[in-house]
Amino acid sequence: MTLKNRLGKFIVISGPSGVGKGTICNILLSKKENNLSYSISMTTRKKRIYEKNGVDYYFTSRDNFKKRILNNEFLEYNLYNKEYYGTLKTEVLDKINKGINVISELDVNGAKKIKNNFKDCILIYITAPNIEELRRRLIKRGTENKEEIEQRLKIAIYEEKEKINYDYVIMNDNLEIAIGKIQIIIKNFLIDK
């Protein structure tokens, strides 16, 4: 395959809430040699104070989200902690066809669906040393109340069981080391074969 008609590849980052997926994605996106474009998901959950609509997510109502489901606008969508999250076809397909590599943060169910639909896809799961550490990070982040944190930690226990389905599992107890490992994985994945 020549570079001209090379399709973009799909990189999926998953992991429990508070593990540092956002930070890791931002660092990977800032490295121009990766030629990565972030797939901005749509969600019905409330915007956090530091988030920007159209940058971190497309924030929308449940009605609008459901309309888009009926219009078949999602590559995949899922309920996480009673809120909808979905990958819009418009965020991915054009880029892949133009040879741009796409990176996306998805929950474990979304990751499975993408793996089934894209041949050139890699799934990377980020994990933390233990649940206590995740709790500490979520409390420090301060974006969810106590009850929401506990709900997210419950989901984390389920997610950890699903990590066996991933191509790679990376421990994020030291950000620099984790990034180094992920960068090697991505570099190898993006090399044209």
Ligand code: 5GP
């Ligand atoms: P958060 O509310 O912390 O931003 O995201 C909650 C969970 O939803 C995370 O596991 C995140 O990776 C996942 N997520 C974000 N966007 C999507 C999406 O488009 N589809 C799916 N299936 N999960 C998503």
